[in-house]
Amino acid sequence: MRPTPAAWLLLVPGGLLLGGLMVAPLGLLALESLREFVGGRVGGQADRPLTLANYAELLNPAYALYFWETFRIGALVSLLALIFAFPIAYVAARTPRRGLRKGILGLLIAMLFLSVVARLYAILMAYGPTGPLKGIAQLFGTSASSAAFAEVQVMVGLLHFVLPIVALTLIGTVQNINPRLEEAAMALGAPRWRAVTGVVLPLAVPGLLSAFLIAFAMCISNFVVPLILGRGVVLFVSNLMYIRFSEIANFPSGAAIGIIMLVLSFGIVFGLTAVIRRLWPAAGGVR
Amino acid sequence: MTSGLTRRQWMKGAALAGTTAAVAGPGLVRPAQAAGTNLMVVQWGAAWIDVSKKIVAPYEKETGDRIAWELHAGGAMAIVAKIKPNWPNVPYHVISCWDPVFSAMIKEDWLEPVSVAEMPNLKEIPEIFFQKNAKGQLMSVPLSTAGAFWGYRKDLVDKPIESIEQLLEPRFKGKICVPYPVNLTGLLLVTLAMQRGGDERNVEPGWEFLKELAKRGNIGRVINNNSEFINAMSAGDVSVAFFNNGGWSVVKDRFPVTILNRLKDNKGFLYNEGFGILKSDRTEAAKRFANHFARADVNEMYNIPLGSGPTNPKAKVGEKAADFYYTPDELAQYAHVADFGYLSAQVNDWAKRWETEIVPLLRA
């Protein structure tokens, strides 16, 4: 049914918020990214002609490294999150024991309630140079003070951040796969692990993909994890932007990085969603 | 006006209603509020804020003024970046600054000139310590002479360091802690440049040195403020660093530290710290506050835990500051006063060079 003229009123509050708090601010950001910056001054020069210099500067191949690092670490962490989250989600969705299910749900929801900063601080305490778990990071063949160690810490922090969200998403995925299918496979003589890998996993692919995308989007735009755990060596693109804002007061360059991040983020999320939808028309994509 | 005012008014109203109810209830009369001014002061964390709070407690009682603190986070420009978009509607009245921040704020015309007439304690402070604007007015309230030096934890370094050229040795792999180049307004690059015959206007040799250190994997940690520095040095995962004397002073309280302030082939940096008074409707109280810190006994008390030198000649120099208190002969040999006005115009480019040339080496 087509909307009646009066029904459009339903969109007014949301539309105003969207226009006023997303579209307009992003427009201003785009404008700032075209302003000229003079070293030693604060912010862009409003009275000078617009320039593309802030973008040109980012063409330096070294900046590609930051994007690559951000994407690489983000993809790796999202993959790890899927591997660790699936068993949790499977148990929570399928266990006949209510207490276990509640315990898992409680833990996962508690992680969301618990401030990310408090969790990162806890990781700093546990895996940091004075922590009892620094040996675990050293298992990866790195000493506690090298850059690789910082990278491991950032990955641990990101994983801690996205794991509960991915697990909660996957609970929904597993729950919406008919348990009779596994029962049927096992009744036909398949061992349980075959039933899970052969029946549940393939059916969960769209859900896994969309959970991966959620995790990936959260990782690559993350800012606090590298800020707190990156030891000044691991910098994500968002950290570069924040440095321009807070340390050198070069707002135009920060704005240019922001616009590039925005374009990439939208491109990845909507592009991959379109691909997933084509391959698995039933999948909802990233929503 | 902004709608924020209405909310504040509303909150005030609610608070007032609450108070009235509380007062009316038991039939007590609240003592009249002392006539004082609320001041917002921006100060560094760690030792700075601790000693400032100690000084201010009796001062608040004496004057009736109330002081609220906010802590600096990050490099010199952080506070400047915070003020810029909101100027002149900023909540701060006094800002703890050092030379480069003073020059940035003078350039933006945010600071209120000070004078001996209004702040009698300033007359004891030598004129050389003051920052001036183009008109020659005094623009800062200098409180400390401080410095930035190389140093190391004696308990973690097996044989003494005599030249920072030694930092290239493999024993320092992952053990060196350096400030992000924007921090300390790029002094890290200047000290490295001076090691190789350059200076702040010729930092190319400094970049070369920095690249060598990074390539060898000797830089283990990049820090951005006092707190990170103190924690990195306390944790012991790094043992050698370049940082300011305030940071070193705290580490020295906990561990044996050698500060390399009399190197044969390099120099330490000296600069001044103090208060900048922002233009506002409360400059009178702000000047009263800053004047108090310039008083000889207060100036002495302020500088001792910071390990910095007092600017008021009547104040005694603390033990920790004696380290870098150079005699006039030594001053020429061991100390360098950098051109901070020039440096602060360079940090934008240096930050980008750091991102494009050094960080990739650190990650390799």
Added chain:
Amino acid sequence: MKRLGDVVASVLFVLLFGTAVLFLVIPLAVSVVMSFDAREYIGPFPPPSLSLHWYEALWENTAYLDGLWVSLQIGLLATGVSVVAGGMAAVFLDRFRFPGRDALETLFLSPKFVPTVVVGFSILALCATLGVRDGWWRLLFGHIIITLPFTLRATLAALVGIRRSLVEAAMILGASEFRAYLDVVMPLARTGILSGALFAFVLSFDEVAVSLFLSDPFTTTLPVALVAEMRANLNLTIAAVSALFVGLTAVAILVLDRLVGLDRVIGYGIYRS
């Protein structure tokens, strides 16, 4: 009869499950223990002697309590606005079909994929242009836009499951469409909307990057107060805050379970309800 493959698979499975749970819990336990460290600095674990002095320091630092208060205000208000505005838009998107509907839905969900630093930076630019200098309003603006897609999505998902015929039945019985929605659909969608609201609140309460750009010295959220302290004055008071957080969260989860039921927040899916 258990087969070898099943045993190996179960062991692997339990191992993976256990590692994940320990991975989530251990750091928190470490920081709770460290919060009782008697040393004046952050030294190696475990603490050689215990003391409550970090809790005393916490007690004296009002920044955290002020931050908590602001976080609660902003979180509740932003969630409320988002639930209403997002809910109305969701009803519209659920009810009507027209060309461009999907694009409109995507547009409404898109704030979710704007990186948070970009949200913070751009809202700050907007507020500077409009002359809004009060951190409280800036924070509210930022938090509304980040929560909006989540409440909209949750309401939409809840509405999709409700049969259209229920509305039509109510209308045959004489209700206006508006009343039919209010009396029939909304009660059915309530759990979905509530869990969306809960998620929105948690998201806002936990937000750091947006708030870091938008807060002012008088209006700071709890996470920003924590980050500021970590950067300016890193010590174990933050461990004490974390420990209190762990305690409060445990209580919140128990209360949530009693009031709503954790199961209902998550739901059982379409095969067990």
